[in-house]
Amino acid sequence: MIVAVELGLIYAIMALGVYLTFRILNFPDLTVDGSFTTGAAVASIMIINGFSPVVSTIAAFGAGLVAGWITGILHTKGKINGLLAGILTMIALYSINLRIMGRANLPLLREETLITPLRDAGLLGTAMAVVVFSLFALAVKFVIDWFLHTDVGLAMQATGDNEEMIRSFGVSTDRMKILGLALSNGLVGLCGALIAQYQGFADIGMGIGLILAGLASVIIGQAIFGSRLIIIASLAVVLGSVLYRVVIQLALQAGLNPNDMKLISAVLVVTALVLPQWKFFKRIGGLANMRKSLTGAGAKG
Amino acid sequence: MLDITNVHKTFFAGTVNERVALKEINLSLTPGEFVTVIGSNGAGKSTVLNITSGKLRPDTGTVRIDGNDVTKLADHQRAKFIGRVFQDPMAGTSPDMTIEQNMSMAYERGKTRGLGPGVTKKKREFFQEELKSLELGLENRLKAKVGLLSGGQRQALSLLMATFSSPKILLLDEHTAALDPQRADLVSRLTAEVVERHQLTTLMVTHNMEQALRLGSRLIMMHEGRIILDIGQEQKRKTTVQDLLHEFEKIKGGALDDRTMLQ
Ligand SMILES: Nc1ncnc2c1ncn2[C@@H]1O[C@H](COP(=O)(O)OP(=O)(O)OP(=O)(O)O)[C@@H](O)[C@H]1O
Numbered sequence: 001m002i003v004a005v006e007l008g009l010i011y012a013i014m015a016l017g018v019y020l021t022f023r024i025l026n027f028p029d030l031t032v033d034g035s036f037t038t039g040a041a042v043a044s045i046m047i048i049n050g051f052s053p054v055v056s057t058i059a060a061f062g063a064g065l066v067a068g069w070i071t072g073i074l075h076t077k078g079k080i081n082g083l084l085a086g087i088l089t090m091i092a093l094y095s096i097n098l099r100i101m102g103r104a105n106l107p108l109l110r111e112e113t114l115i116t117p118l119r120d121a122g123l124l125g126t127a128m129a130v131v132v133f134s135l136f137a138l139a140v141k142f143v144i145d146w147f148l149h150t151d152v153g154l155a156m157q158a159t160g161d162n163e164e165m166i167r168s169f170g171v172s173t174d175r176m177k178i179l180g181l182a183l184s185n186g187l188v189g190l191c192g193a194l195i196a197q198y199q200g201f202a203d204i205g206m207g208i209g210l211i212l213a214g215l216a217s218v219i220i221g222q223a224i225f226g227s228r229l230i231i232i233a234s235l236a237v238v239l240g241s242v243l244y245r246v247v248i249q250l251a252l253q254a255g256l257n258p259n260d261m262k263l264i265s266a267v268l269v270v271t272a273l274v275l276p277q278w279k280f281f282k283r284i285g286g287l288a289n290m291r292k293s294l295t296g297a298g299a300k301g
Numbered sequence: 302m303l304d305i306t307n308v309h310k311t312f313f314a315g316t317v318n319e320r321v322a323l324k325e326i327n328l329s330l331t332p333g334e335f336v337t338v339i340g341s342n343g344a345g346k347s348t349v350l351n352i353t354s355g356k357l358r359p360d361t362g363t364v365r366i367d368g369n370d371v372t373k374l375a376d377h378q379r380a381k382f383i384g385r386v387f388q389d390p391m392a393g394t395s396p397d398m399t400i401e402q403n404m405s406m407a408y409e410r411g412k413t414r415g416l417g418p419g420v421t422k423k424k425r426e427f428f429q430e431e432l433k434s435l436e437l438g439l440e441n442r443l444k445a446k447v448g449l450l451s452g453g454q455r456q457a458l459s460l461l462m463a464t465f466s467s468p469k470i471l472l473l474d475e476h477t478a479a480l481d482p483q484r485a486d487l488v489s490r491l492t493a494e495v496v497e498r499h500q501l502t503t504l505m506v507t508h509n510m511e512q513a514l515r516l517g518s519r520l521i522m523m524h525e526g527r528i529i530l531d532i533g534q535e536q537k538r539k540t541t542v543q544d545l546l547h548e549f550e551k552i553k554g555g556a557l558d559d560r561t562m563l564q
C-alpha cells in the first residue's frame with residue numbers, strides 16, 4: 001500500500017499539470033498522454049548516455065514544455081479545436097518518442113537515477129520515502145499556488161474564467177493559453193521522467209490513457225477536499241492522486257487484472273461526471289462545479 | 302481624442318446573409334466629451350463600440366485614439382486606451398475570482414504583467430478607497446468571490462474597474478439595461494460621477510431616451526448604420542423625449558426629409 005502512496009505522490013505532479021489546463025484554463029488537453037512518455041524518454045536516454053539524473057529530469061520538463069507549446073500554437077494560431085490540437089500533438093509525439101528512445105523500451109536498472117539513493121538506502125516502501133515524495137509534490141504545489149497569484153497567474157485564471165473581460169484589460173489570451181499548456185505539459189514531462197526512474201524503465205506505451213488518471217485525481221480530489229481556494233484546490237489534486245492510486249491498488253488486490261485499470265479509470269471518471277446530475281448529489285457543490293468545468297456546461301455562469 | 306473616419310462594416314459580405322452594419326461612419330470626440338448614443342435595434346450602435354474597442358475590424362476607414370492609429374490593433378493591444386462596461390453584468394468581471402483579484406487585473410490594464418504578487422497591500426488599500434465611492438459596502442468584502450455579488454453590484458464594480466486606471470476612452474454599451482430600475486439609477490448616477498471625476502471621453506449606448514438626454518454633453522442617434530442626428534450640449538438641453546420619439550417616428554415611417562438625409 002505504501003507503494004501506491006508513493007506512486008500517487010509522484011503522479012500528483014502530472015495531476016497538477018492537468019489541473020492547470022482543465023480547471024484553470026478550462027481547456028481539455030489530451031497532449032498529456034504523449035508528453036508524459038516524452039519526458040520519460042528524454043530523461044531515460046540522457047541518463048543512459050551519461051548525463052546526470054538532475055540535468056536529465058530538467059530536460060524532460062523542457063521537452064514537456066515544448067510539447068504543450070506546440071498544442072497551444074496549433075489551437076491559438078492554427079485555430080484548431082482544442083481537443084483535436086491535443087490529439088494531434090499526442091499522436092505525433094508517439095513517433096517522436098520512438099525516435100528519442102530508439103526502441104520501445106529503455107531499461108534503467110543499472111543506471112544512477114534520482115531514485116537510486118532512496119533505493120540503495122532501502123527507504124523505498126517506507127515512511128521515509130513517503131515523506132520525501134510528499135515534500136517534492138508539495139513543493140510543486142506551492143510553486144503553482146504562488147504562480148497563480150502573480151499578475152500573470154491572475155491573468156491566466158481569468159483566461160479560463162472570462163476571456164473577453166481579461167482581453168479588455170490588455171491580456172493576450174492566446175499567449176496565456178500557450179503558456180498554461182506549456183507549463184502543464186512541462187510538469188507532465190517531469191512526472192514521466194520521475195516515473196521512469198522510479199520503475200526503472202521507460203516504455204513507449206506508458207502514457208496511454210494517463211489523462212484519465214489525471215482527470216480522476218482532479219475530480220475525486222476536489223469533490224472530496226473542496227476547491228474554493230486555489231491553495232485548497234491544488235492540495236486536493238495531490239490528495240486525489242494518492243487516493244486514486246490507492247483505489248487502483250485495492251482493485252488489484254481484489255483480484256482485478258492490471259489490464260483492467262484503464263476501464264476502471266474510465267468508469268471512475270464517468271461516474272464522477274454523471275453522479276452530480278442526480279438530485280441527491282447536486283447538493284454536493286464541489287462535484288457539481290467540477291462537472292460544469294469539465295463539460296463546459298454553464299462554465300461561465 | 303477619438304476619431305472614427307469613413308468606417309464601413311458589412312457582415313457576411315457577398316452571401317445571402319449579408320448585413321450592412323455601418324455605412325460611412327464619421328465621428329470625432331474631443332477630450333472629455335461624453336456622448337450618448339441612441340437608435341433602434343440593429344442600428345449599429347454596438348458595432349461602433351466594437352470597432353472602437355477592436356473586437357471588430359472595419360472593412361474600410363480608420364480609428365484613431367489620441368492621435369494613434371489603432372485600426373489594425375487587436376482588442377487586447379489597444380486595451381490600454383479603453384475602459385469598457387458590457388451590457389451583461391456577468392461579462393465584465395471574473396466570477397470565480399475575488400473582488401480584489403478582479404480589481405488587480407483591471408489595475409494592470411495595458412501594462413506588462415510579471416511575476417510580482419497580483420494583490421499587494423498598497424493596491425488593497427487603494428481598492429478599498431475606490432470601493433468606498435460606490436457606497437455598496439464592497440470595501441469590506443475584498444476577498445469575496447465576484448460570482449456572489451448581485452447584478453447591480455457587479456455592474457458597479459465593472460464600472461469602477463473600467464475607469465479607475467483613467468482610460469482615454471470609456472465605452473458603455475447599455476450597461477444599465479439588465480438591471481432593475483433602482484439599480485439602473487444607481488449605476489447611471491455612478492457613471493455620471495466617475496466620468497466627471499476622471500474627465501473621461503465617453504461613448505454610452507442606451508435605449509433609455511430620458512437617460513440619453515440627462516447624461517452627457519452630446520447625443521447622437523443612429524439608424525441603419527448611419528448617424529442621423531447629432532446634437533450638442535445646448536440643443537440637447539432643449540430637446541425632450543417627445544422630440545426624440547418624433548425623430549424616430551419620422552425615420553420609421555420612411556419619411557426621411559431632406560434635413561435628415563443630409564446629416
Ligand atoms: N457579430 C456579428 N455577426 C453578424 N452580424 C452582426 C454581428 N454584430 C452585429 N451584426 C449585425 O449588424 C447590425 C448592427 O448590429 P448592432 O449590434 O451594432 O446593433 P445595435 O444598434 O447595437 O442594436 P441593439 O440595440 O439591438 O443592441 C445588425 O443588423 C446585426 O444583425
Ligand SMILES: [Mg+2]
Nearest residue numbers: 346347348474
Ligand atoms: Mg447593441
